[in-house]
Each structure stands twice: as structure tokens, then as C-alpha cells.
Amino acid sequence: MKLVIGTLSTWSLRAWMCGQLAKIECEIHAIDLSKDGYKGEVLKYSPTGLVPALVVKDLVIHDSLAITEYFNEESNGALYPESSSERALARSLCMEMHSGFMNLRSQCPFSLEVVSPLMDRNEDIQKELDRIAVIFQQARLPFMFDNVGAVDAFYAILAYRLHSYGVEFKGTAGEYQKSLLKWPLLEKAIQFSNSL
Secondary structure, rough: EEEEEEEHHHHHHHHHHHHOOOOOOOOOEOOOOOOOOOOHHHHHOOOOOOOOOEEOOOEEEEEHHHHHHHHHHHOOOOOOOOOHHHHHHHHHHHHHHHHHHHHHHHHHHOOOOOOOOOOOOOHHHHHHHHHHHHHHHHHOOOOOOOOOHHHHHHHHHHHHHHHHOOOOHHHHHHHHHHHHHHHHHHHHHHHHHOOO
């Protein structure tokens, strides 16, 4: 099994973290997305030309959510809560992260370097920050549900990105953000990303 990831790809980091949580052993193939011609290299593994991609024999799973679901099945449900209603909520939150917060993504790119604080909180950005605060407020602490899972992996990268830009929440939302930032797996993911 080979997990194809890209440098500074937040979705690659999320897939990698979910693999670690599920204790799935993967060969890692990293592609430098800053180099000319990287798309051709990605296309060798992923039909979409995007990372991450999980190669399992002749099967290619080319989306981070699908990779997460595959890891969950391979680990007998390690990435989601036990109750069906909480699993549904967890999947909803993962999918919201997967398809949402486009303004934050475009205006606050993920970086391992020092960045300037987010000073221009226009209406679109503020709406997204307010929504994230509502999501974070639901956390049971130290993680979203009773057991650590995919939701935490998905939102830990966002917590790191927001912290980089000086965005800190208050109350339970702030406690959840801080617990994600202190999470050893996130620290390991950032170190891993720095090593690519």
C-alpha cells in the first residue's frame, strides 16, 4: 500500500494523520508540489492529478475523504465514534471541512513559515470563522468525541493554520483549538511535513 502525498498539501497531511490513527502501514511517496512538472509526476499515481492518492495493488483511491473511509474500514472503525448518530455527525463535519471554508483557504494559505496575522477579516472570512467556532464549541474535550478520530485529524490542520495567522478562539472552542495544537500527532505531522 502506497500513500502518495504532496509537500504543503493539507489534505495529504490529513490522510497521513488518519493512517497513523488507524495504524495502517503505508509506504509514503512524497512529491514536491513546488517543482516544475510536478503534475506529470502526480498523474503517474492519481488520475485526477491531485494528492493525496492511496495505491492498493491495482486500486487507486484518489480523494482524502475516500482514503479516510478506506482506512476506517481497514481498522474496524477506528476513525469514527461507535454510535451511528455520532458517526453521521462526524462524517458531516469531515465533509464540511472537505468542501468548505474556501475564503480562509484562499486568503490564509497553509504555511510552515512565519506569516502575518490575519488583519482583514471581511464579512466572508468572519462568517467562516464564526462557523468554525460553533463547530469547535461542540467538542467534548480534549477531542471532538469521546475517542480521537478523523474529525480531529481534519480540523487539527485548520487549528494550526488559524493559529499561524493569529486566530484564537475563546471558551470551549478555544480549549479544543489548544488541545489540537498540543496533540502529539499534529506535532508529528508538522515535523513530517517539514522533513519532506
